Amino acid sequence: MALLTARNISLGYDSIPVAEGLNFHVDSGDYLAVVGENGSGKTTLIRTLLQLQNPLGGEIVLDDGLRKNEIGHLPQQTAIQKDFPASVREIVISGCQGRAGLRPFYTREEKELAEESMELMDISELAVKCYRELSGGQQQRVLLARALCAARKILLLDEPASGLDPSAAARMYDLIEKMNGKGIAIIMVSHDITAAVNYAKHILHIGDNIFYGTKEEYIKSEIGRAFIKEHRGGETA
């Protein structure tokens, strides 16, 4: 059975819809890219899938075996305050809080997981550094390391490469692919259509027209061809 199934869901705020009639499903080990114009509702979709807001209609069905604390998340723009005092290590291990449940302290396994995630993101030497003093790209990697601590079955990423230079972005996509290779399902919102069609297995396009299907079908479809043509030129692919 699919990890997550969306049945005819509509998204929006205060009963004003942003996107309607979305149908798709994500199997374990799948890699779904969500693409669409700015303001088409991609972030809203991610927040709805995470149950941070309710869909206006339709239903989202999670597989019986998928618990909330097996989900990882990389937010688009975190409202984290500029003056928050926190070290990189403190932030990364906070990704284990969901699996800790009511237990007050982190176990040795969880501490090791945090160290591994930092190593994977190449931020081990920043561990005691203050988050607010890092560059945008470094901050992004810290948050992805935190997401890795939380993600056991599925990882939802909202514009993971935003604010990164091209080589850092390429590394980010490689890392995500590595996670996917380990069997973690990925739902990734991306502005970068080239990366989306390079890495994803399925594509969900939202906006005035809606498309859901495999990447190959998307590249051949009219809506996909138009979108790729329009956006590839602008990207530093």
Next chain:
Amino acid sequence: MDKIIIYMQYPFVQNALIVGILIALCSSLFGATLVLKRLSFIGDGLSHVAFGATAVAAVMSFADDMLLALPVTTVSAILLLKSGQNAKIRGDAAIAMISAGALAFGYLIMNIFSASSNLSGDVCSTLFGSTSILTLDRKDVWLCVLLSVFVLTVFVLMYNKIFAITFDEDFAKATGVRADEYNLIIAVVIAIIIVLAMNLVGALLVSALIVFPALSAMRLLSGFKQVMICSASLSVVCALSGILISILAGTPVGATIVAVDAVAFGIACFIGRASRGARK
């Protein structure tokens, strides 16, 4: 110096110091969370509610003001937290109304029903803290110790959860942390702290006691745990010096402690700016 040593031998001074240290410790621990969650105004509003409740308790001649102030403040804390989360009702407007209303009613009630001949003295001591910290009996000290142990235990057990929901509540919720329940517990603990701290510095100065040490620590340090430890130590040191100064100089206890906190904040700002400048 000799004078301090002599004073230290009096039980009332010892009691005041024990209670002062405990209250300063407890109140500083949740200060950073309140500041970082942009909830410091809740501390302010709650202290006014606690003032109103204390006034009512005094008029109804409750055996202990806390018996009324504690539950009323706790319920208000929960309500304010809920309204703060609801984006449609602006939390701060609700708090402004509640806190000013509670203040007005509290004063009115004291004014109309008070049998005391020294009304303005009573009001003043509820608002700015009384010298009652110097007249504590065994029972007061034990109650304070008990509540402080509770607050400290909750803090230690919830430290990692507090960090997670303070740093990024959405991420915490999305990944299965029970943020709403934890927020509720935090609100209750803050209510306890406020009622406790009101005895030390009075209703109007409570939020200063909670927020100043955290703000100072945040100027100096950049890790969450470091900030917690620093603000707790700073708060204890300031409370100790405040109490001693007030005994020696005969100044009001609450105002003296908060003044020391404010001076410490000024120094922390200066050091923070200097060290940041040096790094550049």
